[in-house]
Amino acid sequence: MFSKACEYGIRAAIYIGQQSAELGRRVGLRDVAAEIDSPEAFTAKVLQQLVRAGLLTSVKGPTGGFELTAQQLATVTLRQIVVAIDGGDMLQGCALGLPQCSAQQPCPLHYQFLPIRDQLNEVLRTHTIGELAGKVHDGLGFLKQFT
Amino acid sequence: MFSKACEYGIRAAIYIGQQSAELGRRVGLRDVAAEIDSPEAFTAKVLQQLVRAGLLTSVKGPTGGFELTAQQLATVTLRQIVVAIDGGDMLQGCALGLPQCSAQQPCPLHYQFLPIRDQLNEVLRTHTIGELAGKVHDGLGFLKQFT
DNA sequence: TTTTTACCGGACAATTTTATCCGGTATTCA
DNA sequence: TGAATACCGGATAAAATTGTCCGGTAAAAA
Known part of the structure; x- marks a missing residue:
C-alpha cells in the first residue's frame, strides 16, 4: 500500500508527536528508530524529508532532536506525510496504471x-x-510489536 | 497500489478474456502487449505466472497463444490474479507495516x-x-490509452 | 519430415527502493 | 574556548522490481 519509507515516516511522526504532546520533549533519532522498530539511518533520511516539507521540526546539538509544534500537531495530516514521501500517485492514479484514466x-x-x-x-x-x-498515548494504538 | 507486473497481468487477462469470449480466438504475446501497451518480454513473464497458477491457458505453436476457457472466464476473479502476482500482503497486511496488527x-x-x-x-x-x-467489449472500459 | 510459429525457461541488465556509512555543521554545556 | 551531542548531506551498497535476450521445446502446417 505505502512504501516502507512512508510507513516509517507515519509511524515516526506519530511517535514524535506523542512525545511532543505528552511530555513536551524532543526525541533523538535513536529513540525514534527504537520505538517504531525501524532502521536508524534510513529513518533519518525519511525524517529529513518531513522536516524539509515543514511537517515536523528538528533541532541540532545537545537537547536537540525532533518535535512537532502545537501548530503542527493540530494541522499536519496523514495525507501531507504520504504526499511528501510517496507523492500523489496512490491517491489519484489509475489502479491499472493507465496514464489518463477518467470518465472519458x-x-x-x-x-x-x-x-x-x-x-x-x-x-x-x-x-x-x-x-x-x-x-497511542491512550493505549488504543501501537507503533511496533510488543511481544 | 498494485505492482507493474500486477497491472499488466490484470490488463492482459481482461484483453485475452475479451478475445476468447467475443471471437473465440487465441491471442499471441505480441498482440497482448500491443493492445494493453506493455513491454513484451516482461508481459511474457507475467503471463507465465498466470498460466502456472491455472488462471489462463496457453497453447504452443502456430495458431497457439493465450486464451481463457469458458470456465476460466466465468470463475477467475481479479483477486486470484492479484494474489498470484503480488501475494496477499496488500489484501491483509497492516497499512503501517506492523507484522501483527490486529484488534489485540x-x-x-x-x-x-x-x-x-x-x-x-x-x-x-x-x-x-x-x-x-x-x-471492454461494450466500449465501457479501456485497457490502454487511445489518443 | 521439415519448417515455421509461439510459448517456456534461465540468465542477464537496468532501475528503483531500501539501507548504510561517514564527515560536516550547528548547538549546548562545561 | 573546547568538547560533546545530534541533525544534515553526500556517497555508497544491497535488495527488489522492472525489463531484455536468447536458446529450447511443443505443435501445427507445408
Whole structure:
C-alpha cells in the first residue's frame, strides 16, 4: 500500500508527536528508530524529508532532536506525510496504471475503485498527527510489536 | 497500489478474456502487449505466472497463444490474479507495516483502514475476468490509452 | 519430415527502493 | 574556548522490481 519509507515516516511522526504532546520533549533519532522498530539511518533520511516539507521540526546539538509544534500537531495530516514521501500517485492514479484514466476513457475498474480511493483520501485527509498521537498515548494504538 | 507486473497481468487477462469470449480466438504475446501497451518480454513473464497458477491457458505453436476457457472466464476473479502476482500482503497486511496488527494490538489506523480493505477485497472478489471483458467489449472500459 | 510459429525457461541488465556509512555543521554545556 | 551531542548531506551498497535476450521445446502446417 505505502512504501516502507512512508510507513516509517507515519509511524515516526506519530511517535514524535506523542512525545511532543505528552511530555513536551524532543526525541533523538535513536529513540525514534527504537520505538517504531525501524532502521536508524534510513529513518533519518525519511525524517529529513518531513522536516524539509515543514511537517515536523528538528533541532541540532545537545537537547536537540525532533518535535512537532502545537501548530503542527493540530494541522499536519496523514495525507501531507504520504504526499511528501510517496507523492500523489496512490491517491489519484489509475489502479491499472493507465496514464489518463477518467470518465472519458475509464479502465474497466474505474468506477469500482472510485469509492475506495475516496474513502482512502477521506481517512488520510481527516486525521491529524496530534489525533493519532493521542490514540497511542491512550493505549488504543501501537507503533511496533510488543511481544 | 498494485505492482507493474500486477497491472499488466490484470490488463492482459481482461484483453485475452475479451478475445476468447467475443471471437473465440487465441491471442499471441505480441498482440497482448500491443493492445494493453506493455513491454513484451516482461508481459511474457507475467503471463507465465498466470498460466502456472491455472488462471489462463496457453497453447504452443502456430495458431497457439493465450486464451481463457469458458470456465476460466466465468470463475477467475481479479483477486486470484492479484494474489498470484503480488501475494496477499496488500489484501491483509497492516497499512503501517506492523507484522501483527490486529484488534489485540492495533496500529493507530487499524480501524480506519478496515472498511477500506474490506471494500477492496469485495471488489476484487466479486468481479470475474469474463465480466470485465464484457465491459471492454461494450466500449465501457479501456485497457490502454487511445489518443 | 521439415519448417515455421509461439510459448517456456534461465540468465542477464537496468532501475528503483531500501539501507548504510561517514564527515560536516550547528548547538549546548562545561 | 573546547568538547560533546545530534541533525544534515553526500556517497555508497544491497535488495527488489522492472525489463531484455536468447536458446529450447511443443505443435501445427507445408
